[in-house]
Amino acid sequence: MKKIIIVFFIMAFLSLAVNAQKYITKTGKISFFSSAPLENIEAVNDQVNAALDFSTGDFVFKVLMKSFEFPKSLMQEHFNENYVESDKYPDASFTGKITNIKDINVANNNTVIVQAQGDLTIHGVTKKINTSGTIGIKNGVLTGYSKFTILLKDYNISIPKTVVNNISKTIEITVNIILNKLNN
Amino acid sequence: MNKIIFLVLGLFFCPAIIFSQNPATLLNDSTASKKEYVQATFKTSRIVIGPSIESPAAGDLLFTVSHHFGKISNGAYEFFGLTTSTIRLGLDYGITKRLSAGIGLSTFQKNLDGCIKYKILSQSTGVNIMPVTVSYFGEIDGTMLKWEHPERQNYFYSRISYANLLLIARKFSRTFSLQLSPSFIHYNLVERKIDQNNVFAIGAGGRLKITKRTSVNIEYHYLLPGQTAKDFNNSLSAGIDIETGGHVFQLFFTNSQPLFNRGFIAETKGNLGKGDISFGFNINRIFTL
Numbered sequence: 001m002k003k004i005i006i007v008f009f010i011m012a013f014l015s016l017a018v019n020a021q022k023y024i025t026k027t028g029k030i031s032f033f034s035s036a037p038l039e040n041i042e043a044v045n046d047q048v049n050a051a052l053d054f055s056t057g058d059f060v061f062k063v064l065m066k067s068f069e070f071p072k073s074l075m076q077e078h079f080n081e082n083y084v085e086s087d088k089y090p091d092a093s094f095t096g097k098i099t100n101i102k103d104i105n106v107a108n109n110n111t112v113i114v115q116a117q118g119d120l121t122i123h124g125v126t127k128k129i130n131t132s133g134t135i136g137i138k139n140g141v142l143t144g145y146s147k148f149t150i151l152l153k154d155y156n157i158s159i160p161k162t163v164v165n166n167i168s169k170t171i172e173i174t175v176n177i178i179l180n181k182l183n184n
Numbered sequence: 185m186n187k188i189i190f191l192v193l194g195l196f197f198c199p200a201i202i203f204s205q206n207p208a209t210l211l212n213d214s215t216a217s218k219k220e221y222v223q224a225t226f227k228t229s230r231i232v233i234g235p236s237i238e239s240p241a242a243g244d245l246l247f248t249v250s251h252h253f254g255k256i257s258n259g260a261y262e263f264f265g266l267t268t269s270t271i272r273l274g275l276d277y278g279i280t281k282r283l284s285a286g287i288g289l290s291t292f293q294k295n296l297d298g299c300i301k302y303k304i305l306s307q308s309t310g311v312n313i314m315p316v317t318v319s320y321f322g323e324i325d326g327t328m329l330k331w332e333h334p335e336r337q338n339y340f341y342s343r344i345s346y347a348n349l350l351l352i353a354r355k356f357s358r359t360f361s362l363q364l365s366p367s368f369i370h371y372n373l374v375e376r377k378i379d380q381n382n383v384f385a386i387g388a389g390g391r392l393k394i395t396k397r398t399s400v401n402i403e404y405h406y407l408l409p410g411q412t413a414k415d416f417n418n419s420l421s422a423g424i425d426i427e428t429g430g431h432v433f434q435l436f437f438t439n440s441q442p443l444f445n446r447g448f449i450a451e452t453k454g455n456l457g458k459g460d461i462s463f464g465f466n467i468n469r470i471f472t473l
Contacts, residue, residue, distance in 0.1 A: 064218075066220060066223075072244075072472045073241035073242075073244065074241070074244065074430070074470050074472065077223055077224050078429070080223060080224070081223070081224050081396070082396045082397060082427075085358075085396070087358045088358065160397070160428070160429075162428050162429055163428075163429045166429065
């Protein structure tokens with residue numbers, strides 16, 4: 001019986017200890033930018049879900065495609081209907097690991113360049129991505145930033161010939177998140 | 185016994201620990217229960233020739249050129265209708281998310297029309313489920329033809345008639361949408377005593393997407409029994425929508441010549457049985473102002 005109680009407590013503590021390392025947000029910001037001869041397109045999504053496990057460096061982003069806001073509503077409709085097909089593939093995700101998470105000391109206020117690698121899933125297609133970014137720490141709050149480009153072709157998003165001058169083949173993605181420690 | 189309890193407890197806690205090590209589970213799926221409005225029930229503000237629940241977005245201007253050629257049954261002498269046509273030029277502007285207003289000029293009866301469309305309900309999923317989108321469409325129109333009744337005072341309002349449609353639509357899936365459009369048409373002045381001042385009709389239309397950017401659309405307006413239904417035919421139109429970015433091209437066949445609502449709902453002359461079908465197209469162009 002003692003054993004059980006001990007195991008119980010160890011488990012309870014373990015899960016607490018693990019949870020204490022979690023940072024999370026539901027209002028992260030991801031924007032993308034397409035630069036083409038005829039027009040530039042920028043869309044912003046400020047309802048990004050993201051979480052980072054500080055003990056392992058594991059992280060996850062989840063983005064609802066329909067939450068991307070465009071300057072023109074027709075762009076938004078076409079984005080959802082014709083390009084990312086939001087009804088079929090409602091969200092995009094990025095799960096992976098910050099490989100040098102040990103370089104960050106939460107106790108100090110500083111900014112660290114981090115390397116991230118993981119699986120980026122857009123439009124139902126998953127690709128390995130390697131990118132770098134920064135994580136800044138201020139009073140226990142983490143600020144994450146990263147910028148990288150993807151090829152639309154890689155994610156089976158095709159651009160019709162009639163709009164090749166309106167939409168770039170490569171899209172620049174900017175990530176801006178503020179993560180707060182998860183309180184149990 | 186101890187072992188059993190241990191196992192049971194182990195079973196309870198192990199998943200908890202495994203999950204808590206995967207940050208994915210931290211993202212409580214609050215996103216799934218979010219209220220979400222259904223987009224793009226139809227490609228543009230017309231199903232084929234009649235109004236759909238779609239409107240230009242707030243601040244957008246929709247320019248529509250509609251063209252109905254003559255009857256194919258007119259034969260080779262008229263190049264199967266291509267040498268005659270009626271045209272309507274239309275402008276619709278999105279005032280707010282729900283409200284849009286438009287004006288149009290038709291060659292048919294030199295008709296001027298003005299319309300408003302107001303979205304009463306929006307189809308949505310998530311926490312608040314609304315099964316349908318409901319819009320009101322109102323059109324007032326007047327013929328600018330020369331007054332042909334010298335024995336009668338030419339009051340301006342005698343030239344006016346009204347079309348009121350309630351548009352009830354549902355996007356059933358990515359590819360399939362249906363709309364019911366009951367309508368009420370009022371003429372301020374009719375030619376004969378037996379003619380109806382008030383005409384009721386029931387319209388229905390739908391679209392089926394065949395590719396990401398094209399769909400097949402069908403629309404039908406049924407006149408409820410009365411003098412109008414005796415004198416005129418029900419309107420049937422079928423065609424395809426081709427969306428190319430800023431434009432939506434609609435190519436169709438129809439038995440209606442007029443391009444405004446009072447005209448095609450209550451004054452369609454083409455008899456399908458006699459092959460009175462004409463080819464037509466709408467070019468819809470959105471300008472973001």
